[in-house]
Amino acid sequence: MHRIVLLICLVLGSWATSLSSREAANLSEAFITSVTLSSNGLSYYVVIALGDIQFRVSLDTASSDLWIMASSCSTSACQIAPRYPLSYESATYQAVNANTTDFVANYADGTGVTGFVAKESVHVSNLTVPNQAFALITDSNVTMTDDISGILGLGFPRISTINATSTNSRLPSATPFFPGLAQRGLLQYPLFGLSLTRNNTGTLSLGALDSSVVTNLSNxxxxxxxxxxxxxxxxxxxxxxxxxxxxxxxxxxxxxxxxxxxxxxxxxxxxxxxxxxxxxxxxxxxxxxxxxxxxxxxxxxxxxxxxxxxxxxxxxxxxxxxxxxxxxxxxxxxxxxxxxxxxxxxxxxxxxxxxxxxxxxxxxxxxxxxxxxxxxxxxxxxxxxxxxxxxxxxxxxxxxxxxxxxxxxxxxxxxxxxxxxxxxxxxxxxxxxxxxxxxxxxxxxxxxxxxxxLATSTYSPIFGAVTTVPDSAALNLSAIPLITPSPTVATYTVTDSAGIISTSVSHFSVPSIVLGAPPGWSSAGFTICAPMLPSILLSVAIPSLLSLLLRCTPLDLS
Incomplete structure (x- = not known):
């Protein structure tokens, strides 16, 4: 008789809760999501959701705004990408000044986009940010591949077009995505980490470092x-x-x-x-x-x-x-x-x-x-x-x-x-x-x-007042949070009656996603059954597993 032992390196976590509820409870967490290299090798992208609509967005640390192509954009650059459907009445969408606050971004290669500013709930991994200011693009000559629909900027507020617009218009609370998380103290520590690999994959971690990559903090x-x-x-x-x-x-x-x-x-x-x-x-x-x-x-x-x-x-x-x-x-x-x-x-x-x-x-x-x-x-x-x-x-x-x-x-x-x-x-x-x-x-x-x-002063500094190259020995390295990505393989160990052990590896399947459309959307009325984002949140403190909450809402688009 064979004895089969299944070893699965699985880290459990709580399903995403809204940012506002964690903020009220004075909780801070860390999150991690996969990063993929585009087929032309020119950009790395992640999957995010605006409301319950998923998109691929290129990462950019030299800009600060989040923008997504809108369904009203008819240029050839837009037509090949999934776009935010303006006819869809998202429960979490908020118009800004009746969609009349202009957004313009121009790039060094001569390309650019124009559109308008709006607000929507943004989901990255299991992090949910309500009322995030972003831009819906109505004209673009920025060509994307791999069904990429926009850009997620991770830079400072100073280079944010939306943030600059907010100081001269009726647009409150237009802090860019990552600075907003840091300023509200909603991450384990106000940092993010990027692992970019040659085999087309990597990770983006928010609030902690990827422990599968950084194995010696002193280095x-x-x-x-x-x-x-x-x-x-x-x-x-x-x-x-x-x-x-x-x-x-x-x-x-x-x-x-x-x-x-x-x-x-x-x-x-x-x-x-x-x-x-x-x-x-x-x-x-x-x-x-x-x-x-x-x-x-x-x-x-x-x-x-x-x-x-x-x-x-x-x-x-x-x-x-x-x-x-x-x-x-x-x-x-x-x-x-x-x-x-x-x-x-x-x-x-x-x-x-x-x-x-x-x-x-x-x-x-x-x-x-x-x-x-x-x-x-x-x-x-x-x-x-x-x-x-x-x-x-x-x-x-x-x-x-x-x-x-x-x-x-x-x-x-x-x-x-x-x-x-x-x-x-x-x-x-x-x-x-x-x-x-x-x-x-x-x-x-x-x-x-x-x-x-910068980040709220409720954080305890790891580096302190640094004006020169810091000495690693003087840093509080133990205070730097780490996070482990979700497992991708299961290892099966089989011991037969003769005591011979054999091992096999099975890769977890990756669920398919629909880009640019709410789940179940058709031209007629439909019902959306929208679970909270199903990726695993890896809490830095004490992970827990909550039951999956499923909300079914009938919609009539007629």
Missing amino acids: VEWNPVVDFSPFSNESSTSSYYQWAVPLMSLAVNGTSVALSPSYPTISANRSIAMFDVGTPGIYGPWADVSKLFASFASARLVDEAAGQWAVPCDSDITLSFTFGQRNFTLEPSDYLIGETSGDPGLCLTWPVALDPSPDGIDWQFGTPFMRTVYTIFSYGIDALEPPMIGLYSLGNATTPESTSFINSFLASASETVATTLPNSLLLTPSVTTPAYSLNTSVPAATGAIVQTA
Whole structure:
């Protein structure tokens, strides 16, 4: 007779309760949800719900607003995506000024969206945020893939179009999604973490760190975020603007490359680097990037307008960037983009050179770099603690990548890039630094302690007043909350009569979801049976399992 033991690593939790009820009870929790790489490799998305309608949204840490395409948007970019049905009368939808509060967002690539501001309950994992201000897009030339319907911004309020609009209109309580959670004290700690992997999956954690990734907190390198002076049309105080920190140094194969900050007298002679999950590349100023590739044998500038270099595909050179006191190294498989069609022996590569930005941000580290680290965005605490970025290295760059490994990577992960190579060597262009666009009469400092707009002061600070690179030994690491993602496999162990043990693994099925439509919606009347979001909430404190609540409401759309 066989004895079968089923081992399932399952963490149970309570079903989502409304944010307002947890707030009233003075409860704070942590949440985690899966992150997926789009099929074109340009963005990472999560599934959220507006009311009871589910959507895929791209994550973006360089913007702060949530926007979703609306059913009234008829452009080709909108037509291919699930859209919020304006004819559906959601019980949790709130019009703002009769849908007349305009929303406009323009992006560096020349694309943009327009629409209007509204409010709706937003669900991410088991977190429910009622009355969240967001934008419904009625015109767009931003093309999405994979049924992605919009963007979830995770940046500071200063760069929120909706938040800026609220100060000049009848739009109360327009705080962006994540800052709102931090300011109301509704997370275990005011931070979020991003795990981005090469195999198309990852996690977004809110209020805690993913314990399946971060196994040694002492190896996290913490960096105070840079405070920025105001623009001329803003208030007369400095504030946090982007998730940006000082870049201390750069090295090619261990040899230092001198950095040239765009505005050295303003930035205390330090280069400023921004981290953005919405950027599918690595970008730096011409002065730094040209010196970097001068250290590569046979590197060529192949597109002056795009700032694009190519290097031999069999390169074994490593690139190291120093943040705080720790080096973070990129192997060829991290920075190579793909083979050029004009010369299969040459590969396009990151970083790409850009003209200096008038806000003083020199470098942009997007997903090629962020896949090599677990990135932690700590929002800071009013009057107690500055915002911080924590970097936890995921790689081991002590052993060089072999040529066969790189060839295998290029064959499996990249396509040949259509490229017209120049017939002669291109020279690095002369670049003019524009006038600094911020008000230098208002001082700003890295790691400045500000009195408002960060997380509520009811949080106990982990970092305290940090104005320089913090010493990990002085941090209260035990206070940093951790969370474990839901299991994806079950392990079966079978012991037969002879005592021989065999093991098999079964993957849990992933339930299908309907995007852009309420459950059961048809052109006639229908009944919606809408359970609370069925993902598992993993409480940092004491998990519990509550029975599933099912609410069935007949609707008449005639």
